[in-house]
Amino acid sequence: MLDISDLSIVYEQKKSTALVLDNVDLELDKNTFVAVVGESGCGKSTLALSIIGLLAMPPAKITNGKIEYKSTVLTALKPNERRQFRGTEIAMIFQEPLTSLNPVYKVGDQIAEAIAVREQRKGKVKGDPQSDVMQKTYRVNDTEFPSRLPRRRGGTLGKLLASEVLDSLKRVRIADPEQVVDRYPFELSGGMRQRVMIAMALSQKPALLIADEPTTALDVTTQAQVLKLMKDLMDEVNTSILLITHDLAVASQVADRVIVMYAGEIVEDSNVYDMFKEPLHPYTQGLLKCIPSGSKEKARLEPISGTVPSLANLPPGCKFASRCPHVMEICRKNRPKLIEVKPNHRVACYLYGE
């Protein structure tokens, strides 16, 4: 469905150029829950934003590779053609549910707007900006409406949308959706806001939902609820989810497949069972040692020593070499490629393969 090949993105600053994504190669299938795990600054958010096309360019610049979605090369599209894919094909929810909803509009109106975008696009040619301009009306439940977004929910269109807005809130298990539609975002709790964000994104029926640290700002109990909700909804609404997180434990709870990123590169990619049972890359092994396991054998967690190299000044060899317990001669000279060492298990490390 989504095919990212050899994607490299740099951030150009006045004095230096930081390589934030380095030859990222990734394929996503339908109806899978994929987690991208890595430390802050490893490029996972840049990856997410580049897929949905919200990366600010400049300062960011794609230097290599492409993103292909259902056989359309997204990275080759003009901004207005690219927009046609946002929301209805690829949707996204963000880390800060507190600030990600517009403070001056009611929750229900914001969801209605998302649904209206979806309805407007029905029966249109993807990527053709002309069809967006030409279409003067659109239909909801066999009634034709002028092609502008609803301002008030009082009108006929508003009422038709209202029932769908309620459905979308019910879908994310919000108690009392009739009350919540008329609330402003600041009247809701963090968990509720994130549910509203999810409801809004899924109301557009996207094939891929990108969730960038959706639970980081929430407390642990709410985090677990929201994660479970996302997992349940994935099957209900027939969508793929790309979860961006810094927390390997979060990934292990929900994901089918885990991708580990380090300094702008994918270092390991495998299904969740193999990843936790038999992590191959020394970085993944290190990350796993940082998770409290619950067993009493070891009282202390082992942090990975050293720090991530500067993305503006990368060493020639493996980026993890300076922190790796198994470092070899070759690691400091050459950069290992991401290769498939076992079926559906890719790793970028000289310890494996040749």
Add this chain to the structure above:
Amino acid sequence: MNIAGFIIRRLLLAIFVLLGVVTITFILAHSIPGNPVYAWLGRDASAHPALVQLYTEKYHLNDPLYIQYYYYLSGLVQGNLGYSPAKGFIPVTQVISETLPYTLQIAFFAIVISIVLGVVLGVLAARFHHGPADKSIRAFYLAGISSPSFFIALVLLIIFTIFFHLLPTGNAASLSLAVPRAITHIPMLDALLEGNFTYFFSALQHVILPSLSLALGTFGVVVRVLRSSMLDVMRSNYVRTARAKGLTENTVFFKHGLRNAMISVVTLSSLIVTWLITGTIFVESIFSYPGMGQYVYQALLVQDYAGILGTTIVFAIIIILSNLVADILYVVVDPQIRLG
């Protein structure tokens, strides 16, 4: 929050503000040295010492300041603002009721021009920021902000009246036209209500230069505030969400961005009213427009205590009311204040 209760509380508070304004202005006006009767009577004063004596006693000028203050306040609570030497000792309330409507006309057009011009140019500058439109708008408003309104007034006067004879100056409308029947007491509004378009357009021609010179000095602040808050808002997370929904950039900009950025313009609007209303003092004098601003200037020249105090009270009331209106508007645009 109950909106009626809020307004009543603010109005009660305004009484104390007004009392403070009266007291401070009273003390300041009376600390100008010399017997004001000489300024009031002009040449007659040196010729008739008895007259000076008479006026000094009539207006209690030899009494201690607190006695004079008492006299003024007791008049004030009865609705008597005193008599204006600058206007031949007619009641100040009469002068104000005759001149204030004209000042309101100027202020109204000045506010409309500066807000409309400010919002339109601010939106354009933010929409095309760092482009040529943005740069020319910034140069334009910087020139406006940096020039005092009386300077702009002189420049406009020279260009439109003296060089091109496009617009008239002096008076509120052509003197050959009768002032329309007083319905609202605001001549231009009365002319419209009466259907007297000849007077209305004549008045419009007379009002345009004074209000434009006021507006050109203040619209830049609106542009500046709106542009920068718009650029801030466009970087916010909810704008990113709006883009992620697949909305067009115009919808994102106007529906999600502008609505939030306008909150800062509302805050600014009460300040603008203050600048514009006090700016009328200079501008009306330059265009000899028969408004209250010109009267303030005349009253100041001859130490007309009653005139100075009376007009200051009116200015204070206008400023207090505009602040109240801004607070109410604030509640309308920002739901967090409404319910929080």
